[in-house]
Ligand SMILES: O=C(O)COP(=O)(O)O
C-alpha cells in the first residue's frame with residue numbers, strides 16, 4: 183500500500199499563520215474597546231474557521247454581541263495582511279517539491295475561508311503545488327464534516343483509500359476519521375489540548391517528514 187495523493191491542512195500544518203490572525207482579531211477587539219488576546223489564546227481558538235475564531239475571541243473578552251460585524255471586520259483586516267508575519271514551516275517547500283517531482287497530486291483542505299487561503303498560498307509560493315484548494319466557505323459545511331476532504335480528493339480525481347490527509351488538529355483528525363481517510367498528525371502545530379481517543383495512522387514530529395513517509399511507500403500503522 184502506498185499513497186497516490188496527499189491533502190494538506192494549512193494553518194499550523196504548512197504555515198505558521200497565527201501571528202497575522204492575532205493581529206487581525208486584536209484589531210477587531212481594539213475597535214470594540216476589548217482587551218487584546220495573547221498569541222497562545224488565539225492559537226487555542228484556531229481550527230474551526232473564521233467565524234468560530236471571532237466567536238471565541240468575543241466570548242473571551244466580554245460577550246459575542248455584534249458577531250457578524252466583527253467577522254466581516256476580521257476578514258477585511260486579515261485579508262489586507264495575510265503574509266506580513268506568516269511563514270512556511272522549515273523544510274515544507276522542499277517536501278512539497280519532492281512530492282510534486284514524484285508526481286503526487288496534492289490539495290489543500292483548510293477551514294480558513296477560500297479567498298485568503300488562496301491569496302496566502304500564492305504569496306508564500308505554495309499555490310503552484312495545489313491545483314485544488316478547498317476552504318472553510320467552499321461548501322456549506324466545514325471540517326470536521328468529511329465533505330470538504332472528500333471534495334478535495336474528488337477534485338484531484340484521487341482514490342480516498344489511497345489518499346493521506348495531513349493536519350495538526352483535532353478537527354483534522356475527526357475529519358479524516360469521518361471521511362475514512364488515513365491521517366498523518368503533525369506535532370507542534372496549533373493543537374493545544376490532548377485529543378480524546380487519539381489514534382492517527384501516522385504521527386510526525388514536523389511537516390517536512392511527510393515526504394519520507396509518502397515517498398518511502400511504506401505504511402506503518
Ligand atoms: O482557520 C482556521 O480556523 C483553521 O485553518 P486550518 O483548517 O488550515 O487549520
Ligand SMILES: [Mg+2]
Pocket residue numbers: 191192193194195229349350351371372
Ligand atoms: Mg490546522
